[in-house]
Amino acid sequence: xxxILVTGGAGFLGSHLCDRLVERGHDxxxxxxxxxxxxxxxxxxxxxxxxxxxRHDIVQPLTVEVSQIFNLACPASPVAxxxxxxxxxxxxxxxxxxxxxxxxxxxxxxxxxxxxxxxxDPKIHPQREDDWGNVNPIGPRSCYxxxxxxxxxxxxxxxxxxxxxxxxxxIFNTYGPRMDPDDxxxxxxxxxxxxxxxxxxxYGDGSQTRSFCFVDDLIEGMLRLMAHPDNEIGPVNVGNxxxxxxLELAEAIIGIIGSSSHVDFQPLPKDDPTRRCPDISKxxxxxxxxxxxxxxxxxxxxxxxxxxxxxxxxxI
Ligand code: NAD
Ligand code: UDP
Numbered sequence: 001x002x003x004i005l006v007t008g009g010a011g012f013l014g015s016h017l018c019d020r021l022v023e024r025g026h027d028x029x030x031x032x033x034x035x036x037x038x039x040x041x042x043x044x045x046x047x048x049x050x051x052x053x054x055r056h057d058i059v060q061p062l063t064v065e066v067s068q069i070f071n072l073a074c075p076a077s078p079v080a081x082x083x084x085x086x087x088x089x090x091x092x093x094x095x096x097x098x099x100x101x102x103x104x105x106x107x108x109x110x111x112x113x114x115x116x117x118x119x120x121d122p123k124i125h126p127q128r129e130d131d132w133g134n135v136n137p138i139g140p141r142s143c144y145x146x147x148x149x150x151x152x153x154x155x156x157x158x159x160x161x162x163x164x165x166x167x168x169x170x171i172f173n174t175y176g177p178r179m180d181p182d183d184x185x186x187x188x189x190x191x192x193x194x195x196x197x198x199x200x201x202x203y204g205d206g207s208q209t210r211s212f213c214f215v216d217d218l219i220e221g222m223l224r225l226m227a228h229p230d231n232e233i234g235p236v237n238v239g240n241x242x243x244x245x246x247l248e249l250a251e252a253i254i255g256i257i258g259s260s261s262h263v264d265f266q267p268l269p270k271d272d273p274t275r276r277c278p279d280i281s282k283x284x285x286x287x288x289x290x291x292x293x294x295x296x297x298x299x300x301x302x303x304x305x306x307x308x309x310x311x312x313x314x315x316i
Contacts, residue, residue, distance in 0.1 A: 002065050002106070003027035007058050007099065008072035010037030012179045013113070013171075016219050017070055018042060022050050029064055033057040036075045041178050058095035059087075066106055068226060071099045072113040074148075078141065078269065079184030085143035092147030093154070100158040100166075109165040111226045112155050114235060116172040116276055117145040126243075126277040129170065129235050139271040152235065159231065167225050172239025172278045176215030176298065177305035187212065190250055191299075191306045194259040195316055204268030206247030209275040213240035214298035217291040224287040233286060239278035240291040256299055 004021055008014040009030030014037070021028045022045060030042060030053045045051040056062055058073045074091050075081040081088045096112070103110045119127045120135035135145045155166035175187040182188075193200045221238035244252075250263050283289045310316040 001026075002067040002108075003029050004068045004070070005029045005031060005064060005066040005108075006070045006072060007031045007095075008037065008074065008113070010034060010039065010042050010053070011072060012041070012076070012176070013174065013215065013218065014070075014072045015041035015178055016176070016215050017072070017222065018045060018051065020219050020223065022048060026050065028052070029054060029066065031056045031058065031062065032073070036077070036080045036180060036183060038180065058098055059090045061098050062102060064102070066102070066108050069099050069103055069108050069110045070113070070222070070226065071096065071110060074113070074144075077180075077183040077185045078144070081144040082140055088143040089147045092144075092151045096151040096154045100154055100164055103164050104158065104162050109167065109226065110155065111167040111169060111222065112151055114152055114168050114170045115144075115148050116170055116237070116239065116278065117141065118149055118152065118170055118235075119276075120145060121271065121273045122275065125275055126241060126279040127237065128279045129237055129282055136271050140269070141271050165231050167228065167233065168235040169222055169225050170235050170237045171218060172213055172237065172276065173210045174213045174215055174218045174239070176302055179302075181306060181309055186210070186246060186249065187302065188306070190253045191257070191303055192310065194253050194257045194261045195303070195307055195310055197259060197261055199264035200250045200254065200261055201266050202246055202250050202263050203266050203272065205265065206250065206263070207245050208268075208272060209243045209245050209277065210249075211240055211243045211277045212249075212295060212298070213238070213291055214293035214301075217293050221283060221287060221289045224289050228287060236283050236287065237278040237280055238283055238289070239280065241277055241280055242295060243275070243277040244295075252295065253299065253303075256296070257303060
């Protein structure tokens with residue numbers, strides 16, 4: 001059996017995926033350009049004979065022999081993906097072509113890490129896979145949203161034209177240990193702010209909703225989708241349908257930590273989706289998957305992680 005390739009393997013989700021694949025006995029090649037990935041996420045795997053790392057940018061062609069490709073390479077935080085929007089588009093378009101070309105030559109199956117951003121600011125709620133979405137093609141989020149939409153189209157077209165086996169997972173907001181404390185996403189921001197006793201920066205009036213999935217649940221859904229035998233399965237939503245407002249999230253985090261922080265309302269970023277919640281009936285029916293970790297349990301584990309990180313950095 002050839003190794004499994006994980007692009008973006010030094011990132012938040014990628015590093016957890018590498019762990020699970022190694023645990024299951026696979027040989028894993030992690031490819032990462034370390035834009036938002038961190039060596040410490042994979043430090044514990046270094047020296048393991050089942051694991052190797054290549055510093056590489058998927059916008060450039062890659063020649064390796066692999067049996068499966070999990071394509072996670074792409075910054076996920078709005079702050080990170082808007083830092084160099086053209087690079088973000090190239091990663092999801094040129095990078096995707098490179099990974100599909102590699103898959104075609106190796107006869108490898110590809111799983112593309114797509115996103116709930118495919119639905120943009122959704123008109124249908126909760127979001128179902130047959131919703132085509134409501135995306136601003138020229139807005140500040142378009143480098144990410146449209147990039148991911150091109151990537152989905154490339155997967156479908158390589159599958160039809162060249163017989164490449166592709167799977168598309170539409171990931172809804174996922175959190176857990178190893179999310180970069182400074183990456184600007186809401187859970188990492190709120191927890192680190194509450195631990196430092198700083199105000200929690202709620203954007204807008206905090207009434208916008210998200211539905212948060214713990215990383216272990218997400219990785220399980222991802223592995224089940226990759227293993228699914230049906231090439232026509234189409235995109236599958238994976239996320240936790242427990243929907244909440246950002247104000248409720250801030251209050252929950254302050255409560256669990258017992259922090260003295262208060263909430264500081266800041267301007268809402270342009271095109272910030274007003275609501276987001278996955279319809280997971282397809283994943284339940286076809287993958288026999290549903291999330292098992294509730295928000296309180298997942299947040300407690302994540303808070304423990306950040307507390308340790310901030311202590312080590314001398315920040316608390
Ligand atoms: P992350 O930023 O922690 O990880 C992304 C990884 O990809 C990083 O290690 C980064 O260095 C690497 N990378 C970026 N561009 C690259 C390139 N051109 N070549 C090689 N490596 C590159 O983000 P994450 O949360 O782990 O997200 C992983 C994937 O899942 C992304 O594709 C993201 O779009 C998708 N996703 C994540 C979420 C979420 O809530 N975490 C939601 C929807 C989709
Ligand atoms: N958000 C917030 N405060 C922050 C960071 C984010 O209120 O410090 C809000 C943001 O406006 C959005 C939600 O939290 O409505 C989720 O943002 P995130 O960047 O985590 O991911 P998104 O789902 O927008 O891609």
